Amino acid sequence: MWRRLLLRGTTCLLQVEDPNFLHQRHISSLCLRLVTQRLIHRPPAAPSVLRFPGAGYFLANNETRAYKKDTKSTVELPVCPITVTDIKQYIRSKDIPFHDGYSCLHIPSIFVESSARKDSFSLFIDKTTGQFLCKDTLVEGSWEDLQDCLEVMQKEEQDFLSPHVLLGYPESVEEQEERERELREVQRIWSSSVPLTDVPEDEAQLIKTMFQIPKVSNATLKKFGVRLFKPTKSLVFPWFGGPDSSLKGVKLLSAQNTDTDKVTYNEATVPKCSSYYNLFGLPLVNRMDSELVLTGHELDTLAVSQATGLPSVALPRGVSCLPPILLPYLEQFKRVTLWLGEDIRSWEASKIFSRKLGLRRCSLVRPGEYQPSPVEALAQGKNLSRIIKASIPAAHKSIVSFKQLREDVYGELLNTEQVAGVKWMRFPELNRILKGHRKGELTVFTGPTGSGKTTFISEVALDLCMQGVNTLWGSFEINNVRLAKIMLTQFAMQRLEENLEQYDFWADKFEELPLYFMTFHGQQNIKTVLDTMQHAVYLYDINHVIIDNLQFMMGQENLTVDKFAVQDHIIGAFRKFATNTSCHVTLIIHPRKEEDDRELQTASIFGSAKASQEADNVLILQEKKLVTCPGRRSLQVTKNRFDGDVGIFPLDFIKTSLTFSAPIKGKHKLRKVPIKPDDEEVEGHEVAPKKDDIKKDKAEKSNKTKKTPRPVKSPTTGK
Ligand SMILES: Nc1ncnc2c1ncn2[C@@H]1O[C@H](COP(=O)(O)OP(=O)(O)OP(=O)(O)O)[C@@H](O)[C@H]1O
CATH class of the missing domain: 3.40.1360.10 (Dna Topoisomerase Vi A Subunit; Chain: A, domain 2)
Known part of the structure; x- marks a missing residue:
């Protein structure tokens, strides 16, 4: 039997085998299934989202809330982006008193009985995201969760709700074990x-x-x-x-x-x-x-x-x-x-x-x-x-x-070195020309179709990310799984297909990188993309956004208008974003069609001169079509606003690791630093443990020194 469901404003068709599916527990597991299948973002928390004819509304009173931690490093805009004015209007409409704070609105907690409230305004609503936290009970959730709770309270004529009212993702057995192990470790160290x-x-x-x-x-x-x-x-x-x-x-x-x-x-x-x-x-x-x-x-x-x-x-x-x-x-x-x-x-x-x-x-x-x-x-x-x-x-x-x-x-x-930005570990030549990666700049990157733009920029960004540059990818052309696979291969510097036993080792380390992905694919509207970027900057203090590529934002715009004008508008918007948020934006743009054997120039970038004018840096991946050396690429810097130095250097592609950064014929020999008497490590690169060590590492996995910060996804409670 098919039933139509309205979930967070989206109509879903569900095949229902059990005629009693309206029972609470069925709905809850159904919702969880939908979440795991990514049909909806999260389980609906309350009645207003589940409109079954005659079913009234639904609350999972017996479920405790526990976010599934570190689910994905994906950045998505809230289903309906809100403004502080929307939040205030809604709260006013419910006759709830509020205090207008610095980053949050403060309201009385709805999860504590009014007589037991220690502080009269202990529920905080983030003015930017609508995310809420009750400091008394540590209940937290999204703006939609809060609205749902308030609707229920109104319908039920209650003046507070149980702190366990919101549905959560149940912890997996491994997660539970991991949490308990961590708690024991904390106690052991402390005592x-x-x-x-x-x-x-x-x-x-x-x-x-x-x-x-x-x-x-x-x-x-x-x-x-x-x-x-x-x-x-x-x-x-x-x-x-x-x-x-x-x-x-x-x-x-x-x-x-x-x-x-x-x-x-x-x-x-x-x-x-x-x-x-x-x-x-x-x-x-x-x-x-x-x-x-x-x-x-x-x-x-x-x-x-x-x-x-x-x-x-x-x-x-x-x-x-x-x-x-x-x-x-x-x-x-x-x-x-x-x-x-x-x-x-x-x-x-x-x-x-x-x-x-x-x-x-x-x-x-x-x-x-x-x-x-x-x-x-x-x-x-x-x-x-x-x-x-x-x-x-x-x-x-x-x-x-x-x-x-x-x-x-x-x-x-006084600090010329630091002002020049973060230095690349894998690309000394880029340091020589550009001096470093700086905040608030716009880099335009182009190169012939299929020449390896994504592959190259992926390694360049990974290098920075490994040094703590919080990075957000907007990959519209290839999906995030493929992109992450490229990056992971570059991170491990080897074909993991052939060394699958090392997968967990590298994936664990990769997971610690401050790396996020937008979930867009295909044509996108520029405003949605910019809003998502803004959202990510607020949540994760993003320092570097990579957009691959600009052409995927062109299709949504009104094409009765001049194509170049649309592109100029988009480039202007990214420029403004970079300046306003102090975030570096790397924008990949396709070149216009040139004759095959001609090298690209700044003027080859598709569109008007706006891209190169607005950009602080212009990088071109040159592809020489030589019979003797067919795959040879070079990276040319044709604009560098920081100190004017421009130049070109060759890139040697290593297919197994998808990297461009290997030492070039002994020119950039990397010092080898032994980490164990019988092990060798190339500078700036880790060596995966041998098979036997992997098991040991898994057991000890918890917390050796970690330099790279990680996303924020779980509650302050540390639960
Ligand atoms: N220097 C290189 N030599 C040979 N193959 C390469 C080189 N660089 C990348 N490749 C391979 O070429 C393919 C296309 O690379 P990539 O997607 O990075 O190119 P692109 O320029 O971004 O493509 P598009 O123009 O479609 O956006 C990939 O399979 C990649 O592994």
Whole structure:
């Protein structure tokens, strides 16, 4: 029997074998099946979406909510994008009082009985996404979930709902086991580590010297609950959270002193960094505190707190991202000072994060010689309070004088290397010409049809992503599975088809990359694409978007208008996006038809001159049609706005690994660095373990040092 269903505004036809399918449990499993088959995005949470004739509405009262973690790194726009005005209008229509906060709207929790509500406005709705979080119960969900809940409350004439009302994805057995294993690991580390105050004074001093925190007092370490895990000489930072302030996780920090007197830190978290949402220092914040210093590191928070007495919290993944799910915890502060570190990357991150936090309450500490990171400032005996007082307001006017710019200019002159951007590990020649990959730029990339544009740009982007550049792919031509397969092959630098036993090893490492995909395929509307990009920038602090390729946005536009004008409009929109969001956009554009044996030039890019005018960089994949060397490609940089250097270098394609970056005839020999006495590792590239090691690695999988941050998908609870 066929039944028509309306799910989140989409009509679905369902074949139903069981005539009693209207029973709650059937609907719930049916919805889950639909989700697994990706027919709908997630199970509908409540009645307004399930309109069975005569069925009334449906709530899964007995189901507990548990998001399926890390499902996919795909970015999709919410079914119906909303604005803050929509949210406000809806809330008003339900007669719910609200408080207009910085990043969120605050309403009374609907998951707590009114008599038991501790805080009258403890449910936070993200103004940008509509995502909500109830701080009292830690129930969270989408804007649609919240609307559904409110509809039910109204229909039922209830003044609160059970926190278990929302349907969730049940955890798989493996997920459950993994979670339990992680919890045991957290407990094991925590109980076998000791407070630094219990360590003999000379040993404690030695540890502090090792971590270069000689001036951080025992009292401060004790106050923040920092411990020492003796087996690895690591500092342990606890994550206490949830309504019961229980131990949710730990971060282990080890220090390594280098020849240059500088210390390098290695971090490991349990649970793994993709589910680690600790705002370290939060339990010490008072409900009435209205000022906060936000740092990029736990040690910095210790330094700020000790030197200034101000409340301070550290971001769980440093400057790489500020997950929106943490924003509700920062709503109470009228003034937030962002002091994220001592380099340009921290400075750029502080500007981006302050947009999420609300510019008007944020001020930024500009890194510089006299303003190093907080922990260094403390070690150097600087006055941290004065540095914080001298921080500059994040809100800026659109017209500025040189007086306001002079510090920026000075900073750029002082840090020329950092200003030049992230260097490629696999493409030294690109570094030589372009100097690096910079935020806010537009790169236009072209090359003959089928010459390997996607393959090449995939490796170029992967290289950056492996260094922590949060990357979003918009691949309209080839689907995400194929693209991910290319990238994974390039990542592993080998044909995985022939080494399937290594698949899990590489896939596990690949999964840790801050890499996301838009789910579009085929022709797309430019506005939808830009909205999705904007959404991803907000959620995942994307730094690099790759669009493959522009021609897939042309078809949707009104083609009675001049084709070139449409293309110019699209390029202009991407240019604006790059500038406004400080995100680098790489745009692949097909060339116009040239004669086969002619090399492409900037002017060969399809369309008018707008593409090359707007672009900061123009890259061309040249294909020489030589009989002697048919597959030979070169990469030509014909425009480089940063410093004007242009040039060309040859690319040798290795079919097994789909890479272009191998050493060229001994010219760019990579140093071999042994990692084990009997193993060799090419610089910047990992070696997969032998078959036997794979099993071991799986068992120990949890959390060895992870440098690359990962997406934000699971709740703050760390559940
Ligand atoms: N230098 C090369 N030599 C030989 N084959 C290559 C080279 N680079 C890529 N290929 C292969 O050519 C095929 C097409 O590559 P790719 O899709 O990257 O090209 P493209 O320029 O993006 O194509 P299109 O013009 O259709 O967008 C792939 O199978 C790829 O593995």
